[in-house]
Amino acid sequence: MPGAFWCIVEDDRNGSPKKVMAEVIGEAARLAPGRVEAVWLTDKASEAGLKQLGEWGAARVLLLENAAFAPYRSEVWVASAAELAGKESPQAILAPVTSRQREFVARLAARLGVGLAADSVGFALEGDKLVATRPVYAGKLLSKVTWAKAPWVATLRPNVFRPAASQPGKTASVERPTVTAAGALMKFVERREEVSTGLPELTEAETVISGGRGMKGPENYVILEDLGRVIGAAVGASRAAVDAGWRPHRFQIGQTGRTISPKLYLGFGVSGAIQHLAGMRTSKVIVAINKDPEAPIFKIADYGIVADLFEVVPELTKEFKKLLEK
Amino acid sequence: MKILVTIKQVPDTATQVKIAADGKTIDPTGITWIVSPYDEFAVEEALRIKEKRGQGEVVAVSLGPDRVKEALRSCLAMGCDRAIHLNDPAWAAADTLVTARALAKVIEQESAQLVLCGRQAIDDDMGAVTAQLAELLGWPCAYWIMEETIDADAKSVRAARQVEGGLEVFDLPLPAVLAAQKGLNEPRYPTLKGIMGAKKKEIKDLKASDLGGAVEPPQLSVVGLQALPPRPPGRIIQGDVPTAVKELVRSLREDAKAI
Numbered sequence A: 001m002p003g004a005f006w007c008i009v010e011d012d013r014n015g016s017p018k019k020v021m022a023e024v025i026g027e028a029a030r031l032a033p034g035r036v037e038a039v040w041l042t043d044k045a046s047e048a049g050l051k052q053l054g055e056w057g058a059a060r061v062l063l064l065e066n067a068a069f070a071p072y073r074s075e076v077w078v079a080s081a082a083e084l085a086g087k088e089s090p091q092a093i094l095a096p097v098t099s100r101q102r103e104f105v106a107r108l109a110a111r112l113g114v115g116l117a118a119d120s121v122g123f124a125l126e127g128d129k130l131v132a133t134r135p136v137y138a139g140k141l142l143s144k145v146t147w148a149k150a151p152w153v154a155t156l157r158p159n160v161f162r163p164a165a166s167q168p169g170k171t172a173s174v175e176r177p178t179v180t181a182a183g184a185l186m187k188f189v190e191r192r193e194e195v196s197t198g199l200p201e202l203t204e205a206e207t208v209i210s211g212g213r214g215m216k217g218p219e220n221y222v223i224l225e226d227l228g229r230v231i232g233a234a235v236g237a238s239r240a241a242v243d244a245g246w247r248p249h250r251f252q253i254g255q256t257g258r259t260i261s262p263k264l265y266l267g268f269g270v271s272g273a274i275q276h277l278a279g280m281r282t283s284k285v286i287v288a289i290n291k292d293p294e295a296p297i298f299k300i301a302d303y304g305i306v307a308d309l310f311e312v313v314p315e316l317t318k319e320f321k322k323l324l325e326k
Numbered sequence B: 001m002k003i004l005v006t007i008k009q010v011p012d013t014a015t016q017v018k019i020a021a022d023g024k025t026i027d028p029t030g031i032t033w034i035v036s037p038y039d040e041f042a043v044e045e046a047l048r049i050k051e052k053r054g055q056g057e058v059v060a061v062s063l064g065p066d067r068v069k070e071a072l073r074s075c076l077a078m079g080c081d082r083a084i085h086l087n088d089p090a091w092a093a094a095d096t097l098v099t100a101r102a103l104a105k106v107i108e109q110e111s112a113q114l115v116l117c118g119r120q121a122i123d124d125d126m127g128a129v130t131a132q133l134a135e136l137l138g139w140p141c142a143y144w145i146m147e148e149t150i151d152a153d154a155k156s157v158r159a160a161r162q163v164e165g166g167l168e169v170f171d172l173p174l175p176a177v178l179a180a181q182k183g184l185n186e187p188r189y190p191t192l193k194g195i196m197g198a199k200k201k202e203i204k205d206l207k208a209s210d211l212g213g214a215v216e217p218p219q220l221s222v223v224g225l226q227a228l229p230p231r232p233p234g235r236i237i238q239g240d241v242p243t244a245v246k247e248l249v250r251s252l253r254e255d256a257k258a259i
């Protein structure tokens, strides 16, 4: 039997897998039914978290639990994961795109001497090969790539793949293989938490609101946050707004910011420069509100309203509230 | 302290890209090339470290064809002391690992104490070479850094990396690899003096044979490039604001099922 499809678990640092793992496991199950294994490096996994991985469809959970795995340091994770890969010979190693997984699987691929397809948006099995599709050149083209040998290592763009449905009662066999934990080179100093907006995280949100230069100033983002609270959306910004100091960089959407792929993107006072599109053009539904009918964002928008955003936003908040209260 | 900065030359994002006849690469005609923006943050940070310490050397390194000289020249104009150009047809189909192997060999030859890279190259967007370099060298690595300080005796670097929900700060013993994120600094523009001076600075050419011979085959290969499937045409919703908004909300709910 060919090797397993590993799904590297991204967790909330509190013992539970993030929701995006349903997408990774779902895609792995589509490609390799019955051969899906979750590999979890953590300082502490919760029972509920392990149960959740089983319900999503992992047949087996390989749990590497060790205090040395938190906070994440690539040199420590890679040594242990590579040792396990040597014993288990997986066919594929998949992880969601997050800041740490991007680094971790790249380093792991180098250790294993295999190829990596980062930020993939599609996979197809062609004969005995896996072909990944990934956006390149600011999302202007799609590149199809394939591996010379296994394990096929890839990261998956969040919100693109169909998540596995949770099947209550389905369980995974949980194993705790022994691996050596390498000594850390990096010494942890501190973690500085962001002031939480109480809204979802930009890259994980199913709905994203983006405010551009048309917002006119930092004080006006409250109207977007009000709308965000009503529809459960993250609030991001264009680079023009970030460079003006209106929003911190972590909220920037685009080529030099975050890449997002929500179900719904709503842009307010964003012109739709190519570098902004690079970070959001795989959104499923795009809505643009701009007072300039010639704004390029209307070229990729599914719905547009040509109007002053300051009139539209309160009205939208009101209408969504009505709809969602029903 | 010797700092090596890896830079990639990429098409300016504003230029149109067309697929070449081979179906796997882009047609280079009419493309404006730039230094990948994240790599400019890396160059800027290296120059600031040198300026702050009042000593040291900053070396820019790039792998790619002849055109890459121009990108190296602009790094020299920003203030890098010299440059190394890895230019050999043997690297024409390099994947991230082949690229990282070549760069790692240069870093070893140069005995650099710090390597600064970009978060990702904005054309191929793998965001991988940096981590793979660290792996091949056996060095620690901090991704997506927003700030850094080198300690006085250049034994370690304190770096803050951006993660979901905050910043994580670590001390990394040197030598180490850092990947620059936007927000780290604001890159300088080359001055006229810098541009003139760059013409006299050295760009050393290296071939695969200068780095110990045979280039291993790529582990990832491009099967083909394709244009994006066109998005279905959108709809501008007409009417006064309250009417248009009502219609938008209805469409999002009933037609697009997006809310």
Ligand SMILES: Cc1cc2nc3c(=O)[nH]c(=O)nc-3n(C[C@@H](O)[C@H](O)[C@H](O)COP(=O)(O)OP(=O)(O)OC[C@H]3O[C@@H](n4cnc5c(N)ncnc54)[C@H](O)[C@@H]3O)c2cc1C
Pocket (backbone or CB within 6 Å): B006, B007, B008, B009, B025, B036, B038, B039, B061, B062, B063, B064, B092, B093, B094, B095, B096, B097, B099, B103, B116, B117, B118, B119, B120, B121, B122, B123, B124, B125, B126, B127, B128, B129, B130, B218, B220, B221, B222
């Ligand atoms: C003609 C042609 C053929 C190609 N064929 C293949 C192929 O068969 N398979 C494949 O996987 N890819 C192929 N590529 C793309 C490949 O060369 C990538 O550029 C390489 O894998 C690096 O990935 P990246 O650009 O995404 O860099 P990232 O991993 O995103 O780069 C991160 C950082 O590493 C450094 N860096 C990256 N590249 C360089 C460089 N060249 N020189 C100096 N520093 C660098 C920079 O600091 C950069 O910010 C081809 C490209 C060309 C032009």
Ligand SMILES: Cc1cc2nc3c(=O)[nH]c(=O)nc-3n(C[C@H](O)[C@H](O)[C@H](O)COP(=O)(O)OP(=O)(O)OC[C@H]3O[C@@H](n4cnc5c(N)ncnc54)[C@H](O)[C@@H]3O)c2cc1C
Pocket (backbone or CB within 6 Å): A211, A212, A213, A214, A215, A237, A238, A239, A240, A241, A252, A253, A254, A255, A256, A257, A258, A268, A269, A270, A271, A272, A273, A274, A275, A276, A279, A289, A290, A291, A292, A295, A307, A308, A309, A310, B013, B037
């Ligand atoms: C290398 C590079 C990387 C870049 N990376 C990014 C990136 O990651 N992300 C990014 O976003 N940009 C990026 N940019 C910048 C990009 O080119 C644009 O400059 C930027 O996206 C513009 O932001 P904007 O749409 O908010 O502003 P503008 O282009 O100024 O557009 C503002 C829009 O608001 C509209 N408007 C004004 N007032 C109102 C109102 N009251 N009601 C309704 N509409 C109104 C205007 O009609 C206009 O269309 C990058 C650029 C470069 C060169």
